[in-house]
Amino acid sequence: MSTPPTPYLRVDVARLRSNIESAAARAAAAGVTLRPHVKTHKCLEIARMQVEAGASGITVATIGEAEVFAEAGFDDVFIAYPLWVDDAAAERLRTLADRARVTIGVDSPAGAANAGRRLGDRVSALVEVDSGHHRSGGPPERAADVARAGVEVRGVFTFPGHSYAPGGRAAAAQDEARALTVAAGALRAAGIEPRVVSGGSTPSLAASDTDVLTELRPGVYVVNDAQQWELGTVGPEHVALTCRATVVSHAGGRLVLDSGSKVLGADRATYASGHGRLLEHPEARVVQLSEHHAVVDLAGAPLPALGSQVDVVPNHVCNAVNLVDDLWADGGDGLVRWPVAGRGRNS
Amino acid sequence: MSTPPTPYLRVDVARLRSNIESAAARAAAAGVTLRPHVKTHKCLEIARMQVEAGASGITVATIGEAEVFAEAGFDDVFIAYPLWVDDAAAERLRTLADRARVTIGVDSPAGAANAGRRLGDRVSALVEVDSGHHRSGGPPERAADVARAGVEVRGVFTFPGHSYAPGGRAAAAQDEARALTVAAGALRAAGIEPRVVSGGSTPSLAASDTDVLTELRPGVYVVNDAQQWELGTVGPEHVALTCRATVVSHAGGRLVLDSGSKVLGADRATYASGHGRLLEHPEARVVQLSEHHAVVDLAGAPLPALGSQVDVVPNHVCNAVNLVDDLWADGGDGLVRWPVAGRGRNS
CATH class of the missing domain: 3.20.20.10 (Alanine racemase)
Structure with a gap:
């Protein structure tokens, strides 16, 4: 499968699997069942991995x-x-x-x-x-x-x-x-x-x-997001889903990405430090977000080149996933399309 | 067409037409062209009405x-x-x-x-x-x-x-x-x-x-939203799109609706008084929003019954529309499905 155009949501399959297995192991050790909320990913492939790891069933909204x-x-x-x-x-x-x-x-x-x-x-x-x-x-x-x-x-x-x-x-x-x-x-x-x-x-x-x-x-544990990172639930090494974005502008000396609220979602909890984080730049913050623009403060780091790509961590992954038709799973051997089968099923 | 399950987005066609015509008339009177941004509605039916009213072309993102x-x-x-x-x-x-x-x-x-x-x-x-x-x-x-x-x-x-x-x-x-x-x-x-x-x-x-x-x-002028209402751009009588929602709970004496951020979007500008407004209750505010719940403060008004329906005005209509596959157009003679043809076309 060829690489999709940005912005797209990429899943790190190794991290996904690790998140699934550690939660399953914790539940098993405690003698309780795990029934993951699949509204987070709405994706059959991920839910199957959760059930294979021992989930007793699924939760939906x-x-x-x-x-x-x-x-x-x-x-x-x-x-x-x-x-x-x-x-x-x-x-x-x-x-x-x-x-x-x-x-x-x-x-x-x-x-x-x-x-x-x-x-x-x-x-x-x-x-x-x-x-x-x-x-x-x-x-x-x-x-x-x-x-x-x-x-x-x-x-x-x-x-x-x-x-x-x-x-x-x-x-x-x-x-x-x-x-x-x-x-x-x-x-x-x-x-x-x-x-x-x-x-x-x-x-x-x-x-x-x-x-x-x-x-x-x-629900969110399966891939995590910037909210979990900022709450201290996990470190960024457990974030398994990012939005791949292209640098479209350096206007005003700022970094402007094509990952706006129409792919990241507009969630911003009162405790959030911005509209999202950059996986490779822990000091950076998305300081301004509109539908198709994310303006990033890189905290003094050099601006990535126009046309280059970066990985944005959405604040709230459930709403980001619900904005796309497909996730792109990276298992180390190219990207595989995983449909968001439950996208938009609000009723 | 039977009535869809809530939450769904309903368009008041008379108000839509009035909004389209008044902006077209203003542009014509000023001697400028109007090229509406269709990212707001992403809907062919609405864009055709805009062009029929004189738009010189369309804007997209x-x-x-x-x-x-x-x-x-x-x-x-x-x-x-x-x-x-x-x-x-x-x-x-x-x-x-x-x-x-x-x-x-x-x-x-x-x-x-x-x-x-x-x-x-x-x-x-x-x-x-x-x-x-x-x-x-x-x-x-x-x-x-x-x-x-x-x-x-x-x-x-x-x-x-x-x-x-x-x-x-x-x-x-x-x-x-x-x-x-x-x-x-x-x-x-x-x-x-x-x-x-x-x-x-x-x-x-x-x-x-x-x-x-x-x-x-x-873009937004075509249907308006709670942001425009709160900015004073228009009054609620010009809001042409609402989210029809069902009362699912009275827990804690509050009004809880099934219109969460997965249909309203999570936009909340710094000036916003809440997460959305109720068309028929101007004093009410959506005070808490999660993916499938909107908790409303009705400012002392009696709670609508469980199972009854109300009209919520999204804060930012562009992101709400992008969350659904269809708009439901009410021209006074039942609901007609208008697909959101450009939904999710982020790239």
Whole structure:
């Protein structure tokens, strides 16, 4: 395969494999299952590597993502989202359940009752509880109200997303354990055995309490990104996906690349030092980002020549991947195209 | 066509048409041509409406976008970007030039020499100059150095992107006029007639000096977005594109929608009041955004019911459109699918 035009997303297969294997080994050693969130890569090739390394199944965010992976043979899919099941969603979920074991999220008695009414026992559910990220998820102590509302509940889950804060991962992991303990206890008190107690995020992965959790659902760990680098979750040597970009301008003595927000995504967390990093220039920062331009401050390093190429590390890899039709996998023997099979499956 | 599942992007065709016609009328009255930037919508149906309303041609950001529109019959395409023309790009541009009149951007003598060497007279160029946005574009007073470097130059252009600042549009338009006057003068002094003097951005559109400019290249004006609303460029009654979203959770007494950054985009300018607005609730703000969740502060208004739908206005519409395969056009008689033909054509 010839080299694609820039900007394109390149995967370092050796690093990818190392990231997959180390997380799998950690989960196995702790006696918990790993159910990676594939919204990060949306790529069948990568998900297959994760399952071959021992993943118990996959996590997705939408019915559309579940359809793509189920059609490709993945037979145990958790949609980690408090779906509102309308007629069309119910029909899709029933079709999906013919191909795979399907679990959905529910976070309210009304949502769970609605799902149960429309789906019967075709799918089961986990109750989502809020462990401190304050997004979706109900109060842990009320988990039984959701579990008794009409859908078959197999356990509880949370996303400790407040681990995405400098220095926040240990506290987030403690919050996660506390919330899941309360929620699982509430289910048991109501006579429902919580067979699945699921949590995990990439920043807090090493800190999750595996005495409480039975399952981990990290996503980003598989390739990492500038957010993980800046949070200190990993060093740049574990970043397995970069955006290959061309130097198009030296206007004003600055480095201008063709990797804008239409390929990197526009994510910039409050703690981010810029709009992205350069793999080979740890001191450099993407200081200005528009749709097709990334302006880089190289911290005094000489400007790479016009027409030369550099590797940009996106701030948030999940959104970068969702902007391209293909990843380009570099296993040391040229680039191989890996379609982003679940791209854009937002519904 | 049945209603698509949420989240989806809906276009109000009456508002779209009104936006197109008022900009066309303004350009005609000022005696300048309008060459809309179609990176905003990437949609053939919308571009055809713009040309029917009098647009002189279209502006794109990449060769890939140019290919999509040229294949659909658009015969005058300006790639407003300082392309670095390598072998593959040269071949694509030559093929493109068989279908359409192609103009590219150049912003350095080296880039222009490279383009001229590889392309000969198959394409012409405009010299990009920096009018204060400090992205790409060389110094206006040096425009002739670029113009003499080896590619056929027909004029000069700039993007006054610093108009995207509260209260900044008038000053940006003045900077634009000044930079283009200097650049055009430099070309004339070198014996090159600047037939095209091109500028324009949506915030500064009404302020651009049409005694200096011969051409305007706004993009966002066609549908507008929360940025334009918050900058005061337009009121919400001119917003013609929204993301239709479902209420999936009331966790913590908050409104949680299924329109995350994977459909709205993650753009949040420093002046933005949040991650997006709600069309029917001007006081509301999207206060937290992750890939598949938008958490809304409704400013005390009653929460819409679980399962009900609301219209979210993306902060930056160009990046939202690039996240979906289709727009859904509402002309008052049901929804019609308009493919985002140029989606993801980043190269």
